[in-house]
Amino acid sequence: MSTIVDTNFNFPNQKSVYKGKVREVYNINDEQLVMVATDRLSAFDVVMPKGIPYKGQILNQIATKMMKETEDLVPNWLVATPDPNVAVGHLCEPFKVEMVIRGYMSGHAAREYKLGKRMLCGVAMPEGMKENDKFPNPIITPATKAEMGDHDEDISREDILKRGIVSQDDYIVLEDYTRKLFQRGTEIAADRGLILVDTKYEFGKTKDGKIVLIDEIHTPDSSRYFYADGYQERQNKGEAQKQLSKEFVRQWLIANDFQGLEGQTVPVMSDDYIETVSERYIELYENITGDTFIKADVSDIQSRIETNVLAYLKLFNSVD
Structure with a gap:
């Protein structure tokens, strides 16, 4: 199945790009951030070699839904979600603590x-x-x-x-x-x-x-x-x-002698196991949100994201 594990976009007025463990963040004119949720999977601070189908969409849609359900309590950075894998928000200086x-x-x-x-x-x-x-x-x-x-x-x-x-x-x-x-x-x-x-x-x-x-x-x-x-x-x-x-992924890794320690090798995830991880993430989405998960078109995720973000930025700039 098609996944997105890396991006290399060049959006209008793009100043820089930061690539985290599972997200890639594009700075647009020092005003907004375009955050792309990839399908990369991280555990024990190590990124796994293969992506998990729909994981980025799932995480992005849960996060944006939860931000809307808590914005009356705590202000958040979110401005728009132009694509299932993308959130756009205000440029912020992050605190260096979680x-x-x-x-x-x-x-x-x-x-x-x-x-x-x-x-x-x-x-x-x-x-x-x-x-x-x-x-x-x-x-x-x-x-x-x-x-x-x-x-x-x-x-x-x-x-x-x-x-x-x-x-x-x-x-x-x-x-x-x-x-x-x-x-x-x-x-x-x-x-x-x-x-x-x-x-x-x-x-x-x-x-x-x-x-x-x-x-x-x-x-x-x-x-x-x-x-x-x-x-x-x-x-x-x-x-x-x-x-x-x-x-459940951490426990599978531990059972296969991996905890991100020096000298340890990431165990191979078979296609069948990756499929079960994807299914578990969909289960997580539906239980956490109470909504039925609707799979986005993944035939060409890169082009889909680029088209949707460009359309948003064009609209934003015309309004601005």
Whole structure:
């Protein structure tokens, strides 16, 4: 199946392009950003060799829907979605921290807990917890880019302020927005029979100094979901939770001796396995949004995206 794993557009008034792990961001005249969600799959901070059909469309459409469902609480960068794989928004200066918030002791927190650690990013985790237990209150465990390389590293609130990564006034806003978004996300998930386990939010500042939500929100790449039905029974029995996240990919990689560590080789994903990953992402989309997923035309994704973005920019410039 056709996928989009790399782009090389040259839009009118394009100043630069930034290529992240799964998104490519085009700066248009230092005013707007055109963010293309590719079909690349990243796990353990490593991009997998093959793309996942429809993944970019799924992530982009979940993120834009969730931004519209939270814009009454927290302002965001989004202006338009001219293509299923594209979001256009205000140019922002990103904060150099990811605001990770956890309602349950899962994923990275659980792995640290099993190693005997009871502090994560300067936040205490109670004794006597089991994997996937609910925290008494959600905890914020920020991450930042390592000084060497592209890996995320845990960081405490105190270190963020001490190192001047974010000012105290701004950080108070980031924490407030993070808790508000997580509460709304929890409510949205509950309405769809899901539990929002943990997630991350990224923020930036617009030219006029306004702090806004950027990037993605409540997608299966940035968030972990459990099915609410049967959650407590599975916990009581010590069984694994039924998840809606890309954790299933991480577990497959771990089972195939890969965790992104030095000297490890990415295992080969067969076409059949890639197809199952694509199907899981579609399942995630439909459960998270409550909408039926409509597959976009993927016969020539590059041309489709370029045509739609050019039409938007032409309209934007004529209005402007």
